[in-house]
Amino acid sequence: MKPAVVRRVIKPALFVACLLPLLSILWRAFELGGSNLGANPVEQVQDTFGQWGLRLLVTTLAITPLRDWLNAPWLAMLRRMLGLFAFAYVSLHFLTWLVLDQGLHWPSILADIAKRPFITIGFLALLMLVPLAVTSTNAMMRRLGRRWKTLHRLIYPICVLAVWHYYWQVKADVREPLVYASLLGILLGWRVWKRSSRL
Amino acid sequence: MLIKRPRPGDSARIAPSEITAEDVYFNRRKLLKAALALGAVGSVATSTASERATLRYTRNERYSTDEDLTSFEDVTTYNNFYEFGSGKGDPAARSHRFKPEPWSVTISGHANVTGTFALEDLLKPHALEERIYRLRCVEAWSMVIPWIGIPLGTVLRRFEPTSKAKYVAFKTVHRPEEMPGQRGRVLPWPYVEGLRIDEAMHPLTLLAVGLYGKPLLNQNGAPLRLVVPWKYGFKSIKSIVEIRFTERQPPTSWHLAAPHEYGFYANVNPNVDHPRWSQARERRIGGGLFDSRRPTLMFNGYEKEVASLYAGMDLRRFY
Numbered sequence: 001m002k003p004a005v006v007r008r009v010i011k012p013a014l015f016v017a018c019l020l021p022l023l024s025i026l027w028r029a030f031e032l033g034g035s036n037l038g039a040n041p042v043e044q045v046q047d048t049f050g051q052w053g054l055r056l057l058v059t060t061l062a063i064t065p066l067r068d069w070l071n072a073p074w075l076a077m078l079r080r081m082l083g084l085f086a087f088a089y090v091s092l093h094f095l096t097w098l099v100l101d102q103g104l105h106w107p108s109i110l111a112d113i114a115k116r117p118f119i120t121i122g123f124l125a126l127l128m129l130v131p132l133a134v135t136s137t138n139a140m141m142r143r144l145g146r147r148w149k150t151l152h153r154l155i156y157p158i159c160v161l162a163v164w165h166y167y168w169q170v171k172a173d174v175r176e177p178l179v180y181a182s183l184l185g186i187l188l189g190w191r192v193w194k195r196s197s198r199l
Numbered sequence: 200m201l202i203k204r205p206r207p208g209d210s211a212r213i214a215p216s217e218i219t220a221e222d223v224y225f226n227r228r229k230l231l232k233a234a235l236a237l238g239a240v241g242s243v244a245t246s247t248a249s250e251r252a253t254l255r256y257t258r259n260e261r262y263s264t265d266e267d268l269t270s271f272e273d274v275t276t277y278n279n280f281y282e283f284g285s286g287k288g289d290p291a292a293r294s295h296r297f298k299p300e301p302w303s304v305t306i307s308g309h310a311n312v313t314g315t316f317a318l319e320d321l322l323k324p325h326a327l328e329e330r331i332y333r334l335r336c337v338e339a340w341s342m343v344i345p346w347i348g349i350p351l352g353t354v355l356r357r358f359e360p361t362s363k364a365k366y367v368a369f370k371t372v373h374r375p376e377e378m379p380g381q382r383g384r385v386l387p388w389p390y391v392e393g394l395r396i397d398e399a400m401h402p403l404t405l406l407a408v409g410l411y412g413k414p415l416l417n418q419n420g421a422p423l424r425l426v427v428p429w430k431y432g433f434k435s436i437k438s439i440v441e442i443r444f445t446e447r448q449p450p451t452s453w454h455l456a457a458p459h460e461y462g463f464y465a466n467v468n469p470n471v472d473h474p475r476w477s478q479a480r481e482r483r484i485g486g487g488l489f490d491s492r493r494p495t496l497m498f499n500g501y502e503k504e505v506a507s508l509y510a511g512m513d514l515r516r517f518y
Contacts, residue, residue, distance in 0.1 A: 029488060037488065038276070038277065038287075038288070039272075039273040039276060039277030039287070039484050039485065040277060040287070040340060040482065040484055041487060041488045042482065042488060042490075043340075043482075045488070100488060100489070101482075101492075102492070103491035103492060105480075105491075105492075108477060108479070108480065111477065112476070112477060115472075116475055116476060116477075117475070118475055168475065169475070170285075171285075171338070171457075172281070172285065172385050172386055172453075172456055172457070173281070173285035173383075173385045175383070175385075
């Protein structure tokens with residue numbers, strides 16, 4: 001794939017695709033076309049944002065292995081956009097919880113972050129995403145040099161925390177979180193295998 | 200069906216002559232066919248949809264809240280009924296193959312009268328009442344639902360539980376071919392629940408057959424379910440096929456699945472949190488995107504009626 005095609009066609013298309021979940025939520029929130037957010041709209045919005053945050057995190061993590069398997073170096077050009085959209089959806093997920101679900105009721109919010117392990121680890125994952133988003137610009141990459149790569153390895157623990165957060169949140173049906181856990185296992189396992197086989 | 204009111208002076212008890220013998224019950228189709236073949240019956244009256252379309256009942260004001268009702272749409276599309284799947288929309292979307300009739304319930308254990316009874320016979324002697332109850336799910340959301348049913352206690356007394364009947368155990372039907380959620384092992388099937396006998400006999404405890412004036416839909420636990428309004432929703436077991444009087448505390452499904460998270464009592468209690476989330480506040484379904492949570496009330500607002508059942512008990516320990 002030529003870089004120009006990626007820049008002019010694939011990246012704009014990906015940008016629009018990544019906006020679709022947000023647009024679908026807005027569409028349903030305004031009940032356009034007779035649609036709606038169901039009986040529990042707050043839960044619906046929060047779950048949708050959380051799900052897409054997790055999907056995009058895992059997709060970001062899949063870029064490097066896919067690039068190798070498909071021999072498609074251009075895929076790496078999509079990674080920053082995917083990562084930033086993951087951060088955006090995770091932030092929207094958190095803000096939905098803060099504002100719509102908890103109604104900015106600070107005593108409950110602080111108690112939940114401190115006392116509920118699944119919320120604690122979710123919050124921790126969000127905090128760790130912040131420096132990655134802030135340092136995602138070209139200028140920051142140049143400024144940080146070699147340390148940039150080290151810093152961005154935070155994505156591995158972030159993904160583990162995110163899947164764990166999801167696993168801990170469900171009541172009994174853990175099948176979907178286990179799908180994410182398996183994908184994560186493959187993506188991280190491949191990196192370990194690659195590293196050890198290079199030695 | 201379901202509409203006969205007891206005549207004044209009727210005892211609550213089933214006369215032995217009213218109980219269909221088990222062998223007759225199980226062979227009822229054969230008997231009907233035989234009768235038809237002989238021309239003895241002009242038309243066969245099975246329970247048809249039109250017959251089920253409306254229920255006759257009277258509102259019980261004493262036990263009804265005057266809060267705004269949750270819409271019929273929300274009550275019938277946002278459900279936890281894992282037998283049909285663990286998503287909230289699964290019960291409405293995946294329960295169309297379930298056949299709630301004919302239905303029978305087995306009464307067993309420590310009681311003088313036991314056996315298997317057609318649902319019609321079980322309900323016949325009783326008048327239906329409507330009760331508008333709050334329903335509080337353990338997931339911290341709530342609804343206000345106009346149920347139609349009979350106080351469980353008046354039904355149970357007909358079977359004359361003995362002094363050994365300390366608890367009542369309930370079982371949901373197990374039909375993986377009609378209930379797709381039962382094909383996965385998300386919970387141990389069949390679903391089981393239980394109450395202490397005094398909880399079961401409490402006038403608030405309802406054996407429901409309908410809501411919003413109509414027979415229960417499959418997703419709401421057709422054709423017969425429990426409603427225990429001061430306990431978290433999972434105690435209100437659906438599609439009941441067996442009621443057993445026991446001497447020991449019976450096992451309950453969610454307690455088996457996660458014992459430190461779901462207790463036998465499961466009384467609504469804003470002061471005792473679920474290990475993974477707070478129970479202090481709840482979201483009322485139907486409030487929309489910008490509705491804030493409201494404080495959860497002790498025993499879901501039924502404290503005056505039921506607190507005495509738990510006098511002296513440590514509700515943190517017996518959660």
